[in-house]
Amino acid sequence: MDDDDDYWNTSETKAKAFNFDDDVLSTQEILAIGQKSYSPSGPSEESLFNNISITTVQSAAIPLSSLVSSKVLDLILLAQSGKDPSKETKYEPEQTVAMTLKRLTLGRSCSLHVHRSMKSKTxxxxxxxxxxxxxxxxxxxxFLIQTLNKKLVYELLSSRPVALNHYIAFLQNEGKISELADLLTMLGRSxxxxxxxxxxxxxxQGNNVDVLLRKLTNxxxxxxxxxxxxxxxxxxxxDYIKLLEWQKHVNKPDLKYNSVIxxxxxxxxxxxxxxxxxxxSPLTxxxxxxxxxxxxxxxxxxxxxxxGKWDIVESLFTKKxxxxxxxxxxxxxxxxxxxxLSQxxxxxxxxxxxxxxxxxSDDRLRLAHMYKIHAVVIETLAKQKDRSALTNYKMTLNPQSEEYILAxxxxRDNSIKWKN
Incomplete structure (x- = not known):
């Protein structure tokens, strides 16, 4: 075994060496890094670089970030604080109601489920x-419907009519009539x-008269x-049920959507x-x-x-x-x-x-003027004995016309005692 092998196998070296097989640094190892990085009594710059040409490195202090990553620095500070790095969790900043509303109105994605309390939801x-x-x-x-008791949500909506109307419109558009009926019934709007x-x-069900009749009857x-x-x-x-029954009886499919009128x-x-x-029959x-x-x-x-059947009209509306x-x-x-009639x-x-x-007589005269019923105007003015008004009216008529001659x-009727 050569000198290099002897060096790495000594107990002192083993104690100082890092275990590179572990993915996570122990607290002791993190603290050791911190002590070496910040210890004022550590080896001098000269001994640190005694085997490196001094011309390759500036004599000024080397930035710590070039020796240790920011992640390791965070772990060093965490270890020095006395906390266990394995139990620490990084929390995101709390999402406030204002932040959520801002993201909603801007159309950005956001999670409403971070708001768990009743106060926050309200x-x-x-x-x-x-x-x-x-x-x-x-x-x-x-979101409230998903996360709260429906009765509680309905109570909130009952005091907020705008929100209630939005929800009612949504249920209508989605065809959720059972839910809509439950909501209105619970609010006392049966x-x-x-x-x-x-x-x-x-x-x-409008296309199927039999099904429509059954459902409407129920x-x-x-x-x-x-x-x-x-x-x-x-x-x-x-009345509508009666009409459907009658339409079914007369059996005219092309007229099934007609009203009674x-x-x-x-x-x-x-x-x-x-x-x-x-x-x-119309009477029936x-x-x-x-x-x-x-x-x-x-x-x-x-x-x-x-x-153009005016004979029928007159027979119905005029009597002797x-x-x-x-x-x-x-x-x-x-x-x-x-x-x-005029139209x-x-x-x-x-x-x-x-x-x-x-x-x-005044109303009669007004209507006669309106619809140009000259004979009625002349007769009414004569009954009112208003010679002056009748004379003026005669001047508006066509000379030699039947109405002009009547006026x-x-x-000239001497039996009328004119008042002017």
Whole structure:
């Protein structure tokens, strides 16, 4: 064994040598490095480099980083502090609510699960609401749904209507109607929950009348016939079920999406002369589906006037009194009726009959002027004994026209005691 082998096998050398087979330095080894690196009584620079040409190294102090890596330096400082390096964990800076909200609004990835406390989660929701970012609000709400009891989340949402509306819209768009119904029911809004279920059922089952009828019947029994539900809504669902049953009976698939009023218009057009006992008779439809007299009159007027059947319109809306005078009989308010008749280009005679039905002379005169019913204007001014107004009105008429001659003859009537 030569001198070199003797050197490495001596007990003193073994004690000082590092074990390069280990991946992790022991605390003693780390401290030893620190003592050698920082000991003021260590070997001199001259002895350190006694076998190296001094011209190859600057005589100034050598940077510590060139001898020891930053990782080792961290371990040295940790060891000198007395802590066990194997038990130390490097923690990231705590992610605050403000940091999370900033990343959410900027569209950056972030983990909401670092916020575990109820206080932190509530601050997240209120912070998103204060910012006014809908996407952030919905993201936080969905996080709360995942990590909290639903009842607790619903209580939070009930006092934050903006967040609640975002969540309701989300459930609607995703078609999660059961969850939406549970939410609204827990918030004491059962009628709304029932209506959302009704809308969803019609939307998803509209192509199958049998399935739609079955589901709506169950919905009516289980949700709309409960205490507190709006009776108008319950009646609406009941009427719709009746309409579906009637549509199924008449078996006209091309018209299955029609409303009751659209069906009435169809029946008036194609089945006007059928008797009340017939399923397609307009009168039967009215009785079965509680169509009001006003609705009936309006549909009949528009259907027959547009098709030019004015004889039907006049037979329905004009009557003869005991003196043989023609009067109007309609459930439509007179001014609304006049306006619609004018739009449909009714005859002047029919318009005049309607205007004459107006009891108040001032209103009658105003409407007669509006629709240019000259005979009614002349007759009304004569009844008011207003010679001056009638004279002025005559000047607006075409000379030698029938209305002009009527106005002139009225002014010459000596039986009228004119007031001016």
């Amino acid at each position: 601050e997240l929701l209120d912070g998103a609401l204060a910012i006014g970012d809908g996407n952030a609000v919905l993201t936080v709400v969905l 009628p709304e929950a029932a209506m959302y279920q009704y809308q969803h059922t019609v939307k998803t 919905l009516l029994a289980n949700h709309f016939n409960q205490p507190g539900v709006d009776q108008h809504q319950a009646k609406m669902i009941s 659209q069906w009435l218009a169809y029946n008036c057009t194609h089945h006007w002369h059928e008797g009340a006992g017939n399923a397609m 439809l009215c009785q079965r589906h509680q169509i009001t007299p006003l609705q009936y009159d309006w549909v009949v007027l528009n259907v027959h006037a547009k098709s 009194d005991w003196f043989g005078r023609t009067t109007i009989s309609s459930n439509i308010p007179i001014e609304t009726l006049l306006s619609r 449909l280009q009714a005859s002047k005679q029919l318009l005049a009959t309607c205007v004459n039905k107006v009891a108040n 002139e003859n009225t002014l």
